[in-house]
Amino acid sequence: MIRSAVFLSAALLATMPCALAAQEKTVPTERIVIDELSKEQPAGDSAAPVPSPDAVTPDATPEAGVEGDADATSEDPKQAAPLPEVRYGTAELPEPVQRMREALIEAAKSGNVEELRTVFEMNELMPTLSFGDITDPIEHLKKASGDGEGREVMAILLEVLEAGWVHVDAGKPSEMYVWPYFAQYPLADLTPPQLVELFRIVTSYDYQEMQTYGTYIFYRVGIGPDGTLHYFVAGD
Structure with a gap:
């Protein structure tokens, strides 16, 4: 019985380094994921969420805003004003x-x-x-x-x-x-x-x-x- 216990203890001690080695191998994997995610975020704002591409609308793009401003400033009230109606004779005069x-x-x-x-x-x-x-x-x-x-x-x-x-x-x-x-x-x-x-x-x-x-x-x-x-x- 004593020999069996000693043998079992020895077997357990032999398997512990393997278990520890398995645990050590998983840690670098988790660190690699964290590092890759951090590279996608701007420096100094690691907590900021990464927006989904579906959440970006065309109206939110800078180009759309610039075009809207250009259209608003290109209108000329003088050019848009209609020409006076020219009339002849006296029929329409009071x-x-x-x-x-x-x-x-x-x-x-x-x-x-x-x-x-x-x-x-x-x-x-x-x-x-x-x-x-x-x-x-x-x-x-x-x-x-x-x-x-x-x-x-x-x-x-x-x-x-x-x-x-x-x-x-x-x-x-x-x-x-x-x-x-x-x-x-x-x-x-x-x-x-x-x-x-x-x-x-x-x-x-x-x-x-x-x-x-x-x-x-x-x-x-x-x-x-x-x-x-x-x-x-x-x-x-």
């Missing part, structure tokens, strides 16, 4: 506006610049004829006219009132019916037929000067919806 227009045309056709004084006095206030101070409106028109009698200016008034017109600021205190429509229309967008209309009122030299300013700067007429003549003036 009756008070039609009456004032006809009164101006009849006075201009008379050849007597004094006839315009009566039309101007139909307003509660004297219409704007200049951006500077004037004492007598008729004398101002005579001086502004190349012939010294006001007839050149009356001819311009006729051409202006026979051109197309636009209705601006509808429903607002600044609502106005404006002749010619070039005063409210971008010069760069004029078509060849519209340029022919423009040259009925101005010369090519005038047009070149307007291109320098980027806008129509010749005579224009503004009549309010109640028939008040607000201005017959040249300039910007």
Whole structure:
């Protein structure tokens, strides 16, 4: 019995190094896994979770954000704004506006610049004829006219009132019916037929000067919806 016990003890002692060796072999395996995982994470943030590829959406990419900003800043409100609607004739004009227009045309056709004084006095206030101070409106028109009698200016008034017109600021205190429509229309967008209309009122030299300013700067007429003549003036 004693020999059997001794033999059993010896056998157990012989198998212990094998067991310990087996345990030592598993430790490096666990360390290799930990080291490989740590290599996938950024330095200094080993605790941060690694996102799944399925969790990344296209909207979250930097490229999508950059494209969105570029589209937002590329829009130009001026380019997006529609062109004014050009109208001709008198069918769409309110009756008070039609009456004032006809009164101006009849006075201009008379050849007597004094006839315009009566039309101007139909307003509660004297219409704007200049951006500077004037004492007598008729004398101002005579001086502004190349012939010294006001007839050149009356001819311009006729051409202006026979051109197309636009209705601006509808429903607002600044609502106005404006002749010619070039005063409210971008010069760069004029078509060849519209340029022919423009040259009925101005010369090519005038047009070149307007291109320098980027806008129509010749005579224009503004009549309010109640028939008040607000201005017959040249300039910007």
